[in-house]
Amino acid sequence: METFELILFLLTAVIASSILDKFLPPLSLPLVQIALGAVLALAVPTQLEWGIDPELLLILFIAPLHFNESRHVDSGALWKNRWGIASLSVGLVLAIVAACGATLHALLPAVPLAAACALGGAMGSTDAVAVTALTHDRRFGRRHEALLKGEALFNDVTGTVVFQCCPTILATGSFSLLHAGEEFALDLFGGFFGGLVMGLLAWGLLQVLRRTGLDNPTLHVMLELLLPFVIYLAAKSLHIGAVIAVVASGLMLSLLPQRHTAATARTKLQAQSVWTTLEFVLNGIIFVVLGMQLPRLLEPAAEGSLGDPATLLGVVVVLTLVLEGVRFAWLLAMDVRAAIASGKGARSCFAPAALRGTLAMAFAGAKGGITLSLMLTLTAAAGLSASGQATLVSIASGMIVLTLVLADFAVPALTPSKRSAKRTRDRVDAEIDLTLGVMASIEADAHLTGAVKGAVADVVDEPATVIVMHRYAEMLEDLAPAASPAAAARARAEVARVRGLYDQLDGIARRAARWDESEGGIEGEESPVAPSLSDQFHQMRETHDAVEDVQAQALVRELQLIKAMVADDSIDAAHAKDLRNDVYIQQLVLD
Incomplete structure (x- = not known):
């Protein structure tokens, strides 16, 4: 039992060191772990106090x-x-x-x-x-x-x-x-x-x-x-x-x-x-x-x-x-x-x-x-x-x-x-162009993918498309600080636009959830029939399947855009390989 407790103790220490590392940026993780081990040895007696084989x-x-x-x-x-x-x-x-x-x-x-x-x-x-x-x-x-x-x-x-x-x-x-x-x-x-x-x-x-x-x-x-x-x-x-x-x-x-x-x-x-x-x-x-x-x-x-x-x-x-x-x-x-x-x-x-x-x-x-x-x-x-x-x-x-x-x-x-060497401004700008191109293709294909039947979908066209676009908008938000001013401005403008669409979708979902509390509708508004619980679950399932369909199609378009960017020398072969590897991993996870 003591050995088992020691294993749990060490695993907990490793997790704690990973958390502490976020608050101690000047120190690398190994030094944080060594310092934590020394503190624990002084504070908590363990089997390791008498040495290790x-x-x-x-x-x-x-x-x-x-x-x-x-x-x-x-x-x-x-x-x-x-x-x-x-x-x-x-x-x-x-x-x-x-x-x-x-x-x-x-x-x-x-x-x-x-x-x-x-x-x-x-x-x-x-x-x-x-x-x-x-x-x-x-x-x-x-x-x-x-x-x-x-x-x-x-x-x-x-x-x-x-x-x-x-x-x-x-x-x-x-x-x-x-x-x-x-x-x-x-x-x-x-x-x-x-x-x-x-x-x-x-x-x-x-x-x-x-x-x-x-x-x-x-x-x-x-x-x-x-x-x-x-x-x-x-x-x-x-x-x-x-x-x-x-x-x-x-x-x-x-x-x-x-x-x-x-x-x-x-x-x-x-x-x-x-x-x-x-x-x-x-x-x-x-x-x-x-x-x-x-x-x-x-x-x-x-x-x-x-x-x-x-x-x-x-x-x-x-x-x-x-x-x-x-x-x-x-x-x-x-x-x-x-x-x-x-x-x-x-x-x-x-x-x-x-x-x-x-x-x-x-x-x-x-x-x-x-x-x-x-x-x-x-x-x-x-x-x-x-x-x-x-x-x-x-x-x-x-x-x-x-x-x-x-x-x-x-x-x-x-x-x-290595991260800063790869994160050059030209590479970040190219990734922003790629992401914007993927988002544009998602929106252009909205009438072909992601259709969901139901009360919510009747009000907002293609909710699955908006959800996937919001995921790419989050990527743009991460890229913008390291981009050139022009690319960053384009990225932030697109993020703001997609957030507006996503907020509309989120607001409609909240209105649908308030039916039970309002007992038949909101005062001053026409009161359509509230969807049943089974209808809501069915609609959630359809939305989930549609999101996966849109995401799969977006990844295919992303690979096509990477190939096109290599052809017109927008990105080099090494950068394209890194981007393709990221897409392949996402495709495996999606499957």
Whole structure:
């Protein structure tokens, strides 16, 4: 029962954080969730007060989120930038390990160098969950975006292997490069190729179910939800990289051919809806849990039992600056190399816009659940005192928070949002023209669609047409603030006209509803016979069916108008694709 209450508690916290996010616009949702988790941990005792199993954190949250992310990543862009991703996943991680390890050992000589490098290994693992949550709405360049996503998916292998080697060094005082290389190869290549095989087997299972007629949307979605957990556990039993196996299986499923029929489209739409909800819940829970762990992990440092709190805070700040500085220098060197190879010259990388993009990439490598799960396993490291363990965990927790804060404030300041990039004035004006054209076609077809027989319809022609036009008027109202003055004026004039028609329709409906109160009619007016209850229900049903007919016809006209606007260069192909996708979704919902 306590576990069930904890689940409800976490779900409630995620919902509350989503509401709070609307009132705290300067903060991103992950930071709101972390802050809420910390407040709840101080106010409400839960099972998480005594910590969380790091392995459970990986399989329950990281595995499904990595699996879903890898299925939708641009595999072509990953392959094109494979050497850059390898550089970030191996070279940059080792540079971070060396820089952070040496800096921490120099600042706190009591911390052994191997233990300091263990912290560096944990910090080398960029968290895909945190990166996706903090940067999904930011517009990086195509190359930078591919590098960032590839790094987040693959770089935890190098950091994990380095982290796992450090306790051995602490316990034995020796280091075997051959053993470390074997561990790295088994985790990376074993996990990658093992994941590809398991992804192929999963694809084959889905194909068999589909061909035998056993597949249906519900079964398909349930199998998709189950796959990352099965693959993770299978990889752990084979002693290969479990997280990499999950990522590789997702990539394999995205590359293998899929049938494109109406049934598979409906299944894909349902699966996407389920995964979107699950992603929101898991992302929220992992950040709330992270926030709930922070008070427990930072409490020894705050109380002074680990030394001067100001000193520890200074160590956290210095190490975070070193971490971000190494990332920036490495990324800048990669950009210079890419610019020279493309013939642009190294000087183009030092232009203000280019430097802003590189700096945003550096800050975007936030740390999160993987780093925390690794550091929590450090408590079993031999040769490290309890106070030393607590010091490292507290420093790591502080760095996690600081990297998240930097990403939250620096990345939006350095890069434009995808929404604002798409919401240009020309695009908004084009959407207003499209909406006005659809509304004009609806009105022109009023004598052919949406006819309703009955007392109300006898007074106002085509009420269903007015209802659908009112829906499009609401879209115009949303578009007007971002439009040019001329387009906004046309939109607002049409909104006012349609509102007048809708108010007339609403007034007639209210008059019909007052028959019972007036007992036969309104004083001073002719008193027609009041409709019976069955007549009113029948009329409501007819109106509903007519509204759907008009809406379906309007969507067909919208697709025709989009095609015409592409032909006369009013909108580009990318904008037309976005608009058509919106229409297709509405058509599916209408069906």
